[in-house]
Amino acid sequence: MSDEQTVRSRLVKNAEIGILLLLGAVVTGDGIRFVLVTRHLRALEVGGYQILLGLLLIILTLFYALKPLAENWRISEGNRNTAIGYGLLVAYAASLHGLGYIISTLIVVAAYMRLLGGYRMASSLAVAAIFATASAWLWTTLMISLPRGYFSTWIFW
Amino acid sequence: MDAFLAGILAACSPQNLAFAFMGCLIGTIVGVLPGIGAVSAVAILFPFTVYLPPEGMIIALISIYYGSMYGGSTTAILMKVPGEVSSIVTAIDGYEMTKQGRAGPALAIAAIASFLAGIIGTILVATLGPSTARLALGFGPAEYLGLSIFSLTAIAALSGRSLLRGAIIAVVGLILVSVGYDEAAGLARLTFGTTALQQGFNIVPVMIGLFGLGEMLRIYEEETGHFSKVRIEKLMPSREECALGLAAGARATALSFPLGLLPGMLPSVLSFLAYTLEKHFSKTPEKFGKGAVAGVAAAEASNNAAAMGNLLPLMALGVPTGPTMALILGALTVYGLAPGPMLFIAQADFVWTVIGSFFVANVILLVLNLPLVGVWVRIAAIPKAILTPAVMVLCLVGAFSVRNSMFDLWVCVVFGFLGWLLTRAKWPLAPLVLAYVLGPMLESSARQVIELSPLVLLERPLFWMFIVLAALSLWFSRRLWRAIE
Numbered sequence: 001m002s003d004e005q006t007v008r009s010r011l012v013k014n015a016e017i018g019i020l021l022l023l024g025a026v027v028t029g030d031g032i033r034f035v036l037v038t039r040h041l042r043a044l045e046v047g048g049y050q051i052l053l054g055l056l057l058i059i060l061t062l063f064y065a066l067k068p069l070a071e072n073w074r075i076s077e078g079n080r081n082t083a084i085g086y087g088l089l090v091a092y093a094a095s096l097h098g099l100g101y102i103i104s105t106l107i108v109v110a111a112y113m114r115l116l117g118g119y120r121m122a123s124s125l126a127v128a129a130i131f132a133t134a135s136a137w138l139w140t141t142l143m144i145s146l147p148r149g150y151f152s153t154w155i156f157w
Numbered sequence: 158m159d160a161f162l163a164g165i166l167a168a169c170s171p172q173n174l175a176f177a178f179m180g181c182l183i184g185t186i187v188g189v190l191p192g193i194g195a196v197s198a199v200a201i202l203f204p205f206t207v208y209l210p211p212e213g214m215i216i217a218l219i220s221i222y223y224g225s226m227y228g229g230s231t232t233a234i235l236m237k238v239p240g241e242v243s244s245i246v247t248a249i250d251g252y253e254m255t256k257q258g259r260a261g262p263a264l265a266i267a268a269i270a271s272f273l274a275g276i277i278g279t280i281l282v283a284t285l286g287p288s289t290a291r292l293a294l295g296f297g298p299a300e301y302l303g304l305s306i307f308s309l310t311a312i313a314a315l316s317g318r319s320l321l322r323g324a325i326i327a328v329v330g331l332i333l334v335s336v337g338y339d340e341a342a343g344l345a346r347l348t349f350g351t352t353a354l355q356q357g358f359n360i361v362p363v364m365i366g367l368f369g370l371g372e373m374l375r376i377y378e379e380e381t382g383h384f385s386k387v388r389i390e391k392l393m394p395s396r397e398e399c400a401l402g403l404a405a406g407a408r409a410t411a412l413s414f415p416l417g418l419l420p421g422m423l424p425s426v427l428s429f430l431a432y433t434l435e436k437h438f439s440k441t442p443e444k445f446g447k448g449a450v451a452g453v454a455a456a457e458a459s460n461n462a463a464a465m466g467n468l469l470p471l472m473a474l475g476v477p478t479g480p481t482m483a484l485i486l487g488a489l490t491v492y493g494l495a496p497g498p499m500l501f502i503a504q505a506d507f508v509w510t511v512i513g514s515f516f517v518a519n520v521i522l523l524v525l526n527l528p529l530v531g532v533w534v535r536i537a538a539i540p541k542a543i544l545t546p547a548v549m550v551l552c553l554v555g556a557f558s559v560r561n562s563m564f565d566l567w568v569c570v571v572f573g574f575l576g577w578l579l580t581r582a583k584w585p586l587a588p589l590v591l592a593y594v595l596g597p598m599l600e601s602s603a604r605q606v607i608e609l610s611p612l613v614l615l616e617r618p619l620f621w622m623f624i625v626l627a628a629l630s631l632w633f634s635r636r637l638w639r640a641i642e
Contacts, residue, residue, distance in 0.1 A: 027332050030347050049604075060325045061325060085377050085545065086374055089370065092553065093566055096563075105550055139558075142205065144558045146554065147563070
């Protein structure tokens, strides 16, 4: 491994260890809360299982921390595209409730094609419009309910 | 045998045949899309099958699974783009054969070897299923506790090169499934006072996220391969190639079906093992990697035999051995059907129809695949800028439609990122999913054992047998990974 890769791998491993230890501590803490605070007949059972899992995770993570470093992360050109792709996905999920299925699908599919495929805006919008309406028709035919959004009363379906 | 034949007849009813055909067709279409493997295909399409009757849903899912495996092999051979890990081995010799102008024989050998392994596997499932289920009828909490520990240990040890990483991710899976309202005790765990988390994380959005969205995000990082025009002039292999391929396929089936019964022995692991052994014992090992028919046949037969082997513990014991089986288990529970020994008794017709459909799906795929190779190749050439948004929309609609819940949709989005992140950092996903499915069984059987008295374990030899098997799986995993390397 080169120096740069070693530094990157160490950073990633430290982040992994930090997240896992935090998760272990939260789960153990929740278990202790059950055992000590909750006055319930089965609090010991429920809390005991949580404590067991939390402690097991902490112990395994500490063993993992002692293991030698291995290369586990590579920065590639694809990272930028993945970030855009995931950003659009989150935007799509966020817009579905308000804008409804057809409008959000149209916008997001067109954005994907434009930003990640380099297609022209007009052709992206045309393909996205066909995809959004055809898929909406298919889902409703299959009796799958879709988020309708605030503008649903203005749209034909 | 009569029940098996009756099952095949029931699977051949027009309705079931249509489900099997559609499943094979859609599964192959999704399987040939670059980067989408069998698990992702089942995860993405699963929500759309819950609208079918129980038999139809399972038949469609199994057919999607088979179809996507076939589809993955097709792109592996023609484009060196394996749809999933198990097809990587097929690509080694399959793509070399394509470069030598022998794409037709490579596809035909792959299809024939898969078909024969699938048929032999179906017959073995039909033969061994009822006796395994009868044995499991005597299982109590202690045996189920032992079985859960064995399954989790084996999957943690076998699914990746690092046992420690497998164990950590399995514990994370157990923690994630414990989130929400505990019905036995009536207490909410790890909900931090929120009502949304009380319902817990439904397995469908979790799986769609991990395998569907996660794979889609990964596609952006990889070169998906460029398809150079392949001419398929001759489809059928020569007599010599047939003999070599069938012999290799038979050996791979004999190895992979029994090993496929064990948790963690996923088709991806076994296809590597079968290929390595075939090369090791071959009289012409130098031909492997340069277009050996035996290499393609061993990988494909092993893949299918292991898939059949994986189905037996699911049907007879209710224990999934890998992520796809975990999804099929989830599908059965949607209808309130609990796979396991009682399913063979209480729903015998259903079980035999499903087993019959394995047989029918294999026949459909053999008939469907070879003549339509040209169509699969065109589908595989769809640009990823069009493919990925379409699949992402499919994933989110699928996650939303399970309970019409925006919470599930966000769970899917978050687990999609988690799936991408974990794969990127080389953490195995299979132990997480298995722990997610087996967690409730592990916890409830452990609680029952404690309520009865932990001393009851001393009187249950089967519990100790599973513990010994768990220890053996740790030892075996070290040898297996060394053999594959």
